[in-house]
Amino acid sequence: MKIQDKLTNYIALTLFIIILLASGIFTTLFVFNDRNSKLIDLTLQNTNFSEGLLKKYPSVTDALIDPAFFLIVKGYEGVSGVRITLIDKNFNIILNPYDLTEVDAEKLITSNSILRGFFNNNNSDNLEKIVNYNLTNKKYYVSVYKLKVGELDLYSAFFKEKKDLDVPPIRYFLALALLSFAALLISYFAGFILSRNISGNLIKLSGYVRKISSGDYDEEIKIKTGDEIEDLADNINLMKNKIKISQYSLKEFTSTVSHEIKNMLTVIQGYSEGIKSGIYKGKEEISDALHKIISKTKDLENLTNSLLLLSKVENKFIETKKDEVNPVEIVNELIETYENQLFISRLKIVKNINIDDTIRLKSDKYLIQTILSNLINNAIKYSMPNSSIEISLLSENLRSLKYLVFSVSNEGFEISSEEKGKIFKMFYRGDKAEFYNIEGYGLGLAISHKIATYLKATLDFKSDGKLNTFILRMDLI
Numbered sequence: 426m427k428i429q430d431k432l433t434n435y436i437a438l439t440l441f442i443i444i445l446l447a448s449g450i451f452t453t454l455f456v457f458n459d460r461n462s463k464l465i466d467l468t469l470q471n472t473n474f475s476e477g478l479l480k481k482y483p484s485v486t487d488a489l490i491d492p493a494f495f496l497i498v499k500g501y502e503g504v505s506g507v508r509i510t511l512i513d514k515n516f517n518i519i520l521n522p523y524d525l526t527e528v529d530a531e532k533l534i535t536s537n538s539i540l541r542g543f544f545n546n547n548n549s550d551n552l553e554k555i556v557n558y559n560l561t562n563k564k565y566y567v568s569v570y571k572l573k574v575g576e577l578d579l580y581s582a583f584f585k586e587k588k589d590l591d592v593p594p595i596r597y598f599l600a601l602a603l604l605s606f607a608a609l610l611i612s613y614f615a616g617f618i619l620s621r622n623i624s625g626n627l628i629k630l631s632g633y634v635r636k637i638s639s640g641d642y643d644e645e646i647k648i649k650t651g652d653e654i655e656d657l658a659d660n661i662n663l664m665k666n667k668i669k670i671s672q673y674s675l676k677e678f679t680s681t682v683s684h685e686i687k688n689m690l691t692v693i694q695g696y697s698e699g700i701k702s703g704i705y706k707g708k709e710e711i712s713d714a715l716h717k718i719i720s721k722t723k724d725l726e727n728l729t730n731s732l733l734l735l736s737k738v739e740n741k742f743i744e745t746k747k748d749e750v751n752p753v754e755i756v757n758e759l760i761e762t763y764e765n766q767l768f769i770s771r772l773k774i775v776k777n778i779n780i781d782d783t784i785r786l787k788s789d790k791y792l793i794q795t796i797l798s799n800l801i802n803n804a805i806k807y808s809m810p811n812s813s814i815e816i817s818l819l820s821e822n823l824r825s826l827k828y829l830v831f832s833v834s835n836e837g838f839e840i841s842s843e844e845k846g847k848i849f850k851m852f853y854r855g856d857k858a859e860f861y862n863i864e865g866y867g868l869g870l871a872i873s874h875k876i877a878t879y880l881k882a883t884l885d886f887k888s889d890g891k892l893n894t895f896i897l898r899m900d901l902i
Contacts, residue, residue, distance in 0.1 A: 471568040471583040514578040642669035731868045750786040777817040799869035804835035812836040827901040834894040849874040
């Protein structure tokens with residue numbers, strides 16, 4: 426079943442239930458209100474009749490001997506559709522249209538079957554109530570009103586058959602059936618409109634995603650609904666663009682790696698075949714060829730290790746330790762490691778340590794060493810001869826947070842604004858002719874940047890003329 430059909434059914438069913446319940450409640454309330462209004466009218470009729478009787482006749486005897494009294498009662502009954510009974514306090518029936526017995530009269534006056542809301546106070550001088558009463562196999566609503574005629578306590582009872590006030594069940598259920606049918610039509614139509622509005626955009630999104638899955642990344646999703654569906658469309662656009670960039674990077678990465686590996690293997694194969702075929706005959710020639718094979722094999726090993734480390738960091742497969750790391754000790758160890766290379770490159774190190782000896786980092790020592798080692802190695806390769814490399818270590822406060830800052834500065838080549846944006850890109854080495862003879866694959870800075878991100882640190886680059894500086898900033902806890 427399509428999502429539009431599902432949504433239509435779900436929405437229609439929900440609306441149908443809500444409308445049906447509301448209709449049932451309002452219909453029921455209307456029926457009860459209508460009946461209650463009629464009961465109030467019955468009470469008012471009794472009250473008006475009783476008060477009129479008090480005004481016209483000073484005693485009950487006067488009323489009973491007056492032939493006009495019975496004509497008035499009959500006329501009132503004919504107009505109002507009620508039957509009127511008069512009962513005294515001893516339950517003697519003075520006016521009896523239903524052949525009530527004294528037992529019936531007593532039950533009627535003392536009945537507790539009182540409808541809620543239709544009585545005042547049974548103990549007051551005036552008793553006014555509506556009761557349910559069954560008589561001669563018929564059900565009645567009876568309005569009972571207590572009045573005092575002269576010295577005599579009298580009760581007037583107005584009888585009204587329940588069928589005249591209650592809504593017939595057939596008519597009531599017919600009304601509900603009509604309401605249910607109307608609710609079904611309205612809810613299904615509303616469900617169809619709403620589901621079409623919702624599912625239409627989802628179907629459109631599905632089409633876009635299908636294009637993305639087939640490799641078409643050119644078309645932008647344009648959905649303006651101002652809700653979560655628009656947010657979803659925007660997120661799919663972001664995902665699509667990232668996939669597009671990733672696909673391009675993957676192709677570029679694969680091409681570059683293949684080219685580098687192929688060059689190394691070509692050199693290794695060429696020198697190996699040269700030794701095997703006897704091209705290199707002398708001991709010195711063979712030694713030189715073997716040296717180049719070993720060198721290229723080492724380069725291949727370094728490239729493989731770098732790519733493996735990069736893959737581990739990107740996929741978060743690398744295990745990190747949370748040790749107490751002495752930052753001063755790391756800097757000193759790295760400077761000692763690169764002493765020989767610095768001497769060969771005619772460079773010197775300027776060390777600027779401006780932190781307390783007791784400061785410690787809670788991080789992974791090996792990963793920090795990898796970042797700083799790549800930065801120092803990069804500075805050595807791209808520094809001018811007879812220049813200095815400054816390694817600084819200090820602490821700083823930014824936005825109420827304390828950071829430990831490593832920086833490596835060297836005097837090298839001027840970096841353009843365009844090159845600055847690519848400095849941490851894999852295999853990027855710049856286009857300057859001087860770079861062509863410098864060994865490397867453009868992976869060191871990319872690996873360092875990804876490790877820094879993995880450690881929740883930041884690695885930035887700034888350039889001022891020929892002075893280039895890499896800054897590693899880590900939280901100091």
